[in-house]
Amino acid sequence: GAVVSQxxxxxxxxxxxxxxxxCRSLDFQATTMFWYRQFPKQSLMLMATSNEGSKAxxxxxxxxxxxxxxxxxxxxxxxxxxxxxxxxxxxxxxxARAPRTGTDxxxxxxxxxxxxxx
Amino acid sequence: xxxxxxxEGPVTLSEEAFLTINCTYTxxxxxxxxxxxxxxxxxxxxxxKATKADDKGSNKGFEATYRKETTSxxxxxxxxxxxxxAVYFCALNSGGSNYKLTFGKGTLLTVNP
Numbered sequence: 001g002a003v004v005s006q007x008x009x010x011x012x013x014x015x016x017x018x019x020x021x022x023c024r025s026l027d028f029q030a031t032t033m034f035w036y037r038q039f040p041k042q043s044l045m046l047m048a049t050s051n052e053g054s055k056a057x058x059x060x061x062x063x064x065x066x067x068x069x070x071x072x073x074x075x076x077x078x079x080x081x082x083x084x085x086x087x088x089x090x091x092x093x094x095x096a097r098a099p100r101t102g103t104d105x106x107x108x109x110x111x112x113x114x115x116x117x118x
Numbered sequence: 119x120x121x122x123x124x125x126e127g128p129v130t131l132s133e134e135a136f137l138t139i140n141c142t143y144t145x146x147x148x149x150x151x152x153x154x155x156x157x158x159x160x161x162x163x164x165x166x167k168a169t170k171a172d173d174k175g176s177n178k179g180f181e182a183t184y185r186k187e188t189t190s191x192x193x194x195x196x197x198x199x200x201x202x203x204a205v206y207f208c209a210l211n212s213g214g215s216n217y218k219l220t221f222g223k224g225t226l227l228t229v230n231p
Contacts, residue, residue, distance in 0.1 A: 006161065032217070034218070043222065043224050044162075044221050049218060093161050093162065097217060107164070107219060109161040109163070111161040112160060
């Protein structure tokens with residue numbers, strides 16, 4: 001089945017530094033990738049949607065300059081948290097969507113990245 | 119806009135008990151409905167889905183029926199196991215640009231031996 005690999009699974013960084021999270025679709029081409037943020041005991045908050053080769057579409061309230069998303073190929077999307085601060089500490093999850101086949105929308109989620117900013 | 123409302127947890131059950139997690143939705147058109155499960159420290163896994171009214175999704179003993187008349191997609195399992203302990207998310211997609219998923223807030227299920 002479809003597999004999405006997300007790395008790193010956890011990262012600790014110092015305040016003010018930048019962190020890059022990768023999301024790769026291993027055995028399919030992802031036309032669209034989604035980035036979510038999840039706070040403890042809360043639901044997933046969609047941050048942005050990216051299509052290969054075009055600029056990401058950010059949800060209202062998400063800072064574009066702080067959360068840089070690149071979707072340079074059909075198998076790789078990256079989220080860079082720039083100038084990270086402790087309030088950016090969270091669990092980040094990516095999801096990739098393959099071209100629709102039949103009635104299966106084909107969403108596949110990565111295993112998530114636990115970011116801790118100290 | 120689209121929205122998903124699911125019962126608030128946490129839900130604590132004994133092994134072999136019957137499980138119901140309620141989910142209702144508001145959406146335009148004819149959405150597809152999903153249940154996802156998240157085990158501690160992991161991403162989401164698709165548990166089951168239904169794409170049209172009266173469809174029943176099922177997997178690993180879990181079931182949910184797409185009820186258009188009540189706009190519901192309740193998750194049920196006849197006999198839960200300790201290994202079912204996780205957070206369960208109800209979600210919908212109504213098509214449109216980029217096919218974004220709309221999630222409920224999640225329900226934490228704990229099954230005790």
